[in-house]
Amino acid sequence: MQQPDTRPTPRVPFARALRHHAALVAVLLVLGAVGGWLYASTTPTTYTSTTRILVNPSVGNPFSSTPSSVRQDQETSLETEAQMVRSADVLGAVVERSTGLTVRGVSRRLQVSVPPSTQVLEISYSADDPELARQVADAVGEAYLANRDARFKQVQDDRVGRLESQTVRTVEDLRSATTAAQRGTPAQRAFNNELADALRNELVNLRAQRTALENLTAPSGTVVSPANEPSGPPLLATLVWPVAGGVAGLGIGCLLALLLERLRGVVRSAAEVRDAGLTVVAAVPRHHVWQRRAAAQRREQLDAAVRRVRTTVLALDPRPDVISVVGTGTDTSDASAAEALAGSFTRAGHRVVLVRPAQGPAAGELAVEQHGLAQLLLHQRLDVRDVLRPTVEPLLSVLDGGGLSSESRELLSAERLRAVLAPLVEEGNVVVIHVPTGDDAGPGDDEAYLGAADLGLVVVSAGRSRRRQVDALVRDAAATGSPRMALVVGRGDLRHPARPAREDQPTHSSAGRDASASSADDATARSRR
Incomplete structure (x- = not known):
């Protein structure tokens, strides 16, 4: 049973609210001064x-x-x-x-x-x-x-x-x-x-x-x-209304800044994530608006943060075999983080399977027969290795959702998902699950994905992730006893993932190797059947 959160609501510092809503305060200050000046100019002398x-x-x-x-x-x-x-x-x-x-x-x-x-x-x-x-x-x-x-x-x-x-x-x-x-x-x-x-x-x-x-x-x-x-009227009297309007606009702007910061409740730094109860294993260095970074610099910083996460995961004893990547923001940063983490494990020489439940078959007349996680849940005799999709990375395979429906979601649970992924873990694969959120996930899906994992990686997007979402994940981890760690990124950092894994067709140099691997996999599948 999930325990209620008895911790007090964190207070919003006034300086932080002004710093992040300085534009709003400045606009209201100018509008107040202009309004006071207009009122003074329309008042007869x-x-x-x-x-x-x-x-x-x-x-x-x-x-x-x-x-x-x-x-x-x-x-x-x-x-x-x-x-x-x-x-x-x-x-x-x-x-x-x-x-x-x-x-x-x-x-x-x-x-x-x-x-x-x-x-x-x-x-x-x-x-x-x-x-x-x-x-x-x-x-x-x-x-x-x-x-x-x-x-x-x-x-x-x-x-x-x-x-x-x-x-x-x-x-x-x-x-x-x-x-x-x-x-x-x-x-x-x-x-x-x-x-x-x-x-x-x-x-x-x-x-x-x-x-x-x-x-x-x-x-x-x-x-x-x-x-x-x-x-x-003296000059001082003519300046009274503009000054009074500016002061009123400044006061309203400060109150709105505090109110917006309080209502939004976004996480601004890695220190706030630690205060919430998560262990921050890596964080992309913060940059200000006026500090423009090139795509190459963003990629280098993100690659260093993902390597730090990989090193921390590999240093755990016992080493987690199934890792769930869940986001707390409103964008798709968690999906990019899952791809970046999977690519980092493959570059370190580990065989990786990236599970993407949100990916399904095409709709309409272009729909084709496709197997994925939904079919594995419905048909227990179906082997997970038969539905893996290869990528240009020799050590990386992808398991899509296969179009999860209401029927397949009824079977989705932590135990059932763990049983489906067991053959991949036995072969030594590192399984990285991208936990879908928002419209891509059904009620209770995230609990199943997080419960089936040995470790949960929470992707916190500074300036976008809500504090209540982070607190909910912390409470869930305390209730289930599953370890959680956090990766803190800035706004737009995951738009340039470190060497993202692409699902393109194999290149000519690796065509022969991929063809032989596919033949061997087909022979193995036929022998099992």
Whole structure:
């Protein structure tokens, strides 16, 4: 029974994801910057004009220089005046003198600030039209000063009115006290005389206060700097959107790179194969995209890796007679690796049989009678040596699949396959089985091919093989107890296999030898029958 994989899922390094998806990150970075620039270019230019007003202390206002009021240099008082600039009375007066403006629209584009340690209000207005920005800034300043003068005059009139009412009452009280001082007892006359003197002093004080209020003509504020020539957005502001778009594109690109690396889960190096639990016996040196290699160089490196695999296999004790080559990628690298390994054994002087279950007879009207692995499974009396196909290599023969059907696949098992290949092993042949994957294999076929082998060679294509496929082979090896080793190749390395075995017709130099060998094989087959 296959044991579940309890190992934690390997974490994807951020640097590796960026390195292998640098093009995606760069494209999204450029697209984000271009998108930000396009957005900034389509946004209308905004002009800002600023006017400055000096606020003078005035009686009855928050900046009044009376002992009961706050200090003139307190910022809270200026903040009160700044709020009055944005009041409905001030902005309503501006809207009445202009067309196409609303109180809400002016308030949204209006900014009022108080420079530290000053009694100055900075009124700024932004608009798409520079002339409109300057006019509205001046209009808001003038409306604020007019409103402040009106408030000052109203407070002053109220105070003068109160002083006048108090003066009238004081005069009436003085008349009553003067009349009362002419009659009554000496004590009553003395009291009324003192009261009359006090009322005379109060009347003098009230008249002095009224005179001071009537003579107060100081302005409530002045414009120290009219609205300046409107200025467009600074260069830094124009670069905000492109930079922000580039940063957003960079962030999205990094997230997509991590997500793609996580979802694909491909193996990138031989170290990851070792971490998965496979012994890497050989690996083709890795090269970068910009390091182009010629076909001859690829062939030399692959030939060296295959020789290393062959040497390792021959050094095992006992030596494996049946070797299954299984791939983990989506290409046909496993088939090329099986051919390369078979050719390497023949060059070392070993007799080799290459089993290719995926190869079958031709279809349609061109179909001919052909024997292969399917017929060996169906007919137990059929000898495997009778269906071998010779190649140009004297020591290499090929056993094709013969067109595996549903009926023959029912008989496909590790024990049955082992029995079919037993005569080849007894004669000293090294059997190399190419394990088909994908559409060429039926359900459970790979388990039969791997179970019938003494050793499984896993071909890992860096950048294409999935980590989950490698983990599945490791779990299967642990469950069945069959040894597995790995050959790590790069993308496109097996497109130039080392001296690939071809199934061409024999050359003239070897025609006689192949003919005699065929005659001897036929005689042996007839004697067996």
